[in-house]
Amino acid sequence: MEKLSSLVQQLSHTPIIFVGGKGGVGKTTTAAALASKFAEQQQKTLIVSTDPAHSLGDVFAMSLSSSSAKNKPKALTEYLDALELDPDLIIDEHFARVEKTISSYANPDMMPKIREHLQLSKSAPGAQEAAMLEAICRYLVDSVEQGVYQHIIFDTAPTGHTLRLLMLPEMMEAWTDGLLTQQRRQAKLKGAADNLATKKTKSALSNPFEDAKPVDKWQQAVDVLNARKNLFKKAGELLHDRQKTAVVLVLTADNLPIEETRRAVNQLKEAKLAPAALVVNQLIEAEQNDEFWQNRAIRQQSLLKDIQSHFVDYPIYGVYLQPSDVRGREALTKLN
Ligand SMILES: Nc1ncnc2c1ncn2[C@@H]1O[C@H](COP(=O)(O)OP(=O)(O)OP(=O)(O)O)[C@@H](O)[C@H]1O
Ligand SMILES: [Mg+2]
Numbered sequence: 001m002e003k004l005s006s007l008v009q010q011l012s013h014t015p016i017i018f019v020g021g022k023g024g025v026g027k028t029t030t031a032a033a034l035a036s037k038f039a040e041q042q043q044k045t046l047i048v049s050t051d052p053a054h055s056l057g058d059v060f061a062m063s064l065s066s067s068s069a070k071n072k073p074k075a076l077t078e079y080l081d082a083l084e085l086d087p088d089l090i091i092d093e094h095f096a097r098v099e100k101t102i103s104s105y106a107n108p109d110m111m112p113k114i115r116e117h118l119q120l121s122k123s124a125p126g127a128q129e130a131a132m133l134e135a136i137c138r139y140l141v142d143s144v145e146q147g148v149y150q151h152i153i154f155d156t157a158p159t160g161h162t163l164r165l166l167m168l169p170e171m172m173e174a175w176t177d178g179l180l181t182q183q184r185r186q187a188k189l190k191g192a193a194d195n196l197a198t199k200k201t202k203s204a205l206s207n208p209f210e211d212a213k214p215v216d217k218w219q220q221a222v223d224v225l226n227a228r229k230n231l232f233k234k235a236g237e238l239l240h241d242r243q244k245t246a247v248v249l250v251l252t253a254d255n256l257p258i259e260e261t262r263r264a265v266n267q268l269k270e271a272k273l274a275p276a277a278l279v280v281n282q283l284i285e286a287e288q289n290d291e292f293w294q295n296r297a298i299r300q301q302s303l304l305k306d307i308q309s310h311f312v313d314y315p316i317y318g319v320y321l322q323p324s325d326v327r328g329r330e331a332l333t334k335l336n
Contacts, residue, residue, distance in 0.1 A: 001304075001318035003336045004030075007248070007277055008037045010315065014246045014276070015144055016152055016238060018166065021250035022260040023158040026281035029326050029335070030250050030319070031155035032059045036332040039080035043150040046073055046081045046143065050136060051157035052128075054084040061328045071135075076329065081149075085135060087128050094131035095122055101224045133172065134228070137235035144238060166239055166247070167271045173232040180225050187218045239273065246276030253280055253303040262310070278314050280307060282321040 011017055011034070019031040028049070035047040049056040057064040064074050064084045071089055073081035095118050102114055121127055136154070143152045238244050249264055251257040261278065268274055286301055288294040308316060319335065326335055 001280065001283075001316060004033060004279070004317055004319055005037065005336060007279065007315075007317045008034060008041070010277060011151070011246055011248075012038075012041075012043070014244065015150065016140060016154075016245040018154045018156060018245070018247045019250060020156050020247060020264065021158070022257045025250045025252050025257050026279075026319070027158075027250050028055050028059050028155050029332075030248065030279050030281065031153050032056065033319075033326070033332045033335040034248075035080060035082075035151070035153050036329050038151050038153075039077055039329075040333050042079055044079050044081075044148065045151040045153065046083065046139075046149045047153045047155060048082075048136075048139060049084045049155045050132060051155065052087050053157070056082055056084055056155060059327060059332070080329070083139075085132065087132055090135045091122055091128055091131040094134060095119075097224075101221050104220050105218055130172070134231070137231050140238060141231060141234045144244065166268070166273060170232070170236050173229055173236060176225055176229040176232065180222065180229065183218070183222050183225065187222070190218065242274075242276070247273060248277050248279060249275045250279045250281055251307070252282045253300045253307060255303070258303065258307060258310075265311070265314075275314055278307070278311055278316045279319060280304065280316060281319045283318045284321055 017031075017034065019027050019034070021027050028051075031047060035045045038045040047056065054064070060076060060082060062076070064082050070086050071083070073083040075081050099115065099118055102118075103111055106114060140152065143149050247268060249261050251261045265275060283304075284293065284297050284300060286297050288297045322331075322335070326332055
């Protein structure tokens, strides 16, 4: 089985890397090791944690969430930046933008009620996910467009969540499209109502240049929705481009993680995505002195055979179980 350094080689020209897998299999460790190895090769890399239960700081053995620099990448070395996305802050910013958009065209008397409603919506199911997704899409699109980073690695929450994130841009694009259609219909009605209310001369009504009027509030709202739609469209295109995005699925040679990886591969296929590689973590040597460990090694060898025969379409890399937790850049860079 090939080593992690070969995976670094495989991904050396891939700008976006998602690391996913079942809980506790070693996603954060793998993502942080990849990031450290790229940085070691002087490839400018950003590692982003999208798991609300962050552990990047722990793995790099440093604090990443200083309140002054929330949701801004922190430079760990010249070539390595790290970012733990704070969902509470993201959701606050997201709803502040929504409120701003609504207040540009809503009746000011309605705003207190609308604000109350928005406040409640923050804790609605899926709201945090949607806000997080928009933030991820923005980092993803910006980083590829601005070209600051050669790699942006997403350390994600356990599998289901990652996959939903990868599929959501298209859903969100369709949803924003629906909103835009509705907005257009309402704008038409509103236009008709305005024309009835204000006695316009015939010539003004038929003048196509009449649009040169104070900024149309509706148009502002439509522009915001259009910008979101474009963001999701671009993100969706990047995620589906095999040259640009790789999904790395981490598992251990145990029954449940293997099952979960099977499901993940199928779900990815349904979304016309595919993993670029699998990483089997926590391997132990096949020959052991101790009877307990020898039994475990035999079981692992048999499960490894299952993995290799089941996932024949994908390159598989192996990482050995270390004597202690992998902490700090030096240990991560060396992990093989
Ligand atoms: N190869 C390894 N050798 C030794 N310890 C490891 C190895 N891989 C992971 N660990 C340890 O196992 C624990 C879980 O690893 P990690 O946090 O990377 O998993 P995760 O998949 O990100 O977990 P979660 O689903 O909770 O985010 C950590 O304490 C980590 O240091
Ligand atoms: Mg993790």
